[in-house]
Amino acid sequence: MQISAIEKLLQAVSEGEVDVPRALEKLKHLPYEELGCATVDHHRHLRQGFPEVIFGQGKSVAQMETIISALTARGGNVLATRVSAVKAKALQAVFADAVYHKDARALTIERQPVKIRGKGKVLVVCAGTSDIKVAAEAVLTARLMGNEVAHLYDVGVAGLHRLLARRELLAEAAVIIVAAGMEGALPSVVGGLVDKPVIAVPTSVGYGAAFGGVAALLGMLNSCAAGVTVVNIDNGFGAAYAASLINRVHA
Numbered sequence: 001m002q003i004s005a006i007e008k009l010l011q012a013v014s015e016g017e018v019d020v021p022r023a024l025e026k027l028k029h030l031p032y033e034e035l036g037c038a039t040v041d042h043h044r045h046l047r048q049g050f051p052e053v054i055f056g057q058g059k060s061v062a063q064m065e066t067i068i069s070a071l072t073a074r075g076g077n078v079l080a081t082r083v084s085a086v087k088a089k090a091l092q093a094v095f096a097d098a099v100y101h102k103d104a105r106a107l108t109i110e111r112q113p114v115k116i117r118g119k120g121k122v123l124v125v126c127a128g129t130s131d132i133k134v135a136a137e138a139v140l141t142a143r144l145m146g147n148e149v150a151h152l153y154d155v156g157v158a159g160l161h162r163l164l165a166r167r168e169l170l171a172e173a174a175v176i177i178v179a180a181g182m183e184g185a186l187p188s189v190v191g192g193l194v195d196k197p198v199i200a201v202p203t204s205v206g207y208g209a210a211f212g213g214v215a216a217l218l219g220m221l222n223s224c225a226a227g228v229t230v231v232n233i234d235n236g237f238g239a240a241y242a243a244s245l246i247n248r249v250h251a
Contacts, residue, residue: 037063040070049117049248050145053237056107057082061090068095068109078109079144081137081237103136104236108144117146118247120174122240124149125163125190127156127180130205134179137236138201138243142177145244157185170194175243179236181205184216191225197246199239200230 012018045051054067064080064087071078072095081104083091088100088107098109122142126135132153142149150173155163163186170176170193179201180186187200200223202216209215213233220230231238 035066035070038067040067045076050241050244051076051078053141054078054080055082056080056084056087061087064091065094068098072109072111075111077112077114077144078107079141080107081105081141083107101136101140103132104140105133106137106140108140110144114144115146116148118148118174118244120148120247121172122147122149122175122177122243122247123169123173124151124177124240125155125179125186126151126153126203127178127182127186128205129154131179131181131203134201134203134234134236135177138177138179138240141237141240142244145240147244147247155186156180156182157189160189163189167193175199175246177201177236177239177243179203179239180220181213181216182210184219187220187228187230188223188225191223191228194227196227197243198225198228199243200228201236201239202230202233204234 013020013023040052051071054064056064068078083106085100085102091107092098092100095109098107100107124135124138126132135151135153139149139151150169152166152169155166170190173196175197176190176194177199178187178190181203182205184202187198191198200220202213202220204213206215217230217233220228231242
């Protein structure tokens with residue numbers, strides 16, 4: 001349940017429009033709800049400012065339907081990451097307002113307008129077209145978390161002039177997320193150009209010695225540019241979440 005909904009409910013109780021038993025009925029699943037296949041954390045929005053996100057990989061359609069039903073019953077928005085097109089199609093047959101974002105491999109249900117809470121702009125940069133799926137997950141997550149978001153794709157170090165020609169976008173951003181595979185050099189380059197936080201996302205893109213993103217991860221962890229922090233391989237969601245928290249408080 002969102003903070004605004006609880007505020008309205010408490011106001012209605014104080015004004016006598018809603019009696020206590022009815023209010024308790026609405027609040028009975030705070031802070032969590034046992035569903036059998038999952039324990040949904042309805043309190044997360046109050047604690048962290050964003051509701052629980054569903055990690056779709058490994059979950060059945062039936063499990064996801066149960067969890068989504070519990071979340072939508074509280075009137076909030078839903079974000080499910082790592083959702084295949086097959087699962088998305090089955091879920092859209094149940095939830096008419098569900099939208100599948102193919103590039104991000106994510107499913108959303110937006111029943112409340114997204115309020116801009118970020119103080120600045122989050123910029124998502126990726127090295128190559130093959131990294132877009134990770135970058136798109138970051139873009140979608142950051143937008144749903146209430147940020148103004150811009151993206152800059154396919155500007156890797158193999159053609160550095162492509163990045164340098166768009167330095168005004170780097171300058172405008174409050175927080176920058178940079179996704180790259182192969183040797184993972186792009187975050188260091190970006191970090192050396194800006195005076196703002198850079199969140200690096202290693203992707204699993206690359207030939208054999210890239211080791212599924214481990215080479216990029218190690219390269220980013222050893223960045224010589226100050227101000228670069230690193231999340232896990234392919235974790236566009238985690239990067240966007242961290243960027244959102246930074247953007248709310250410090251931008």
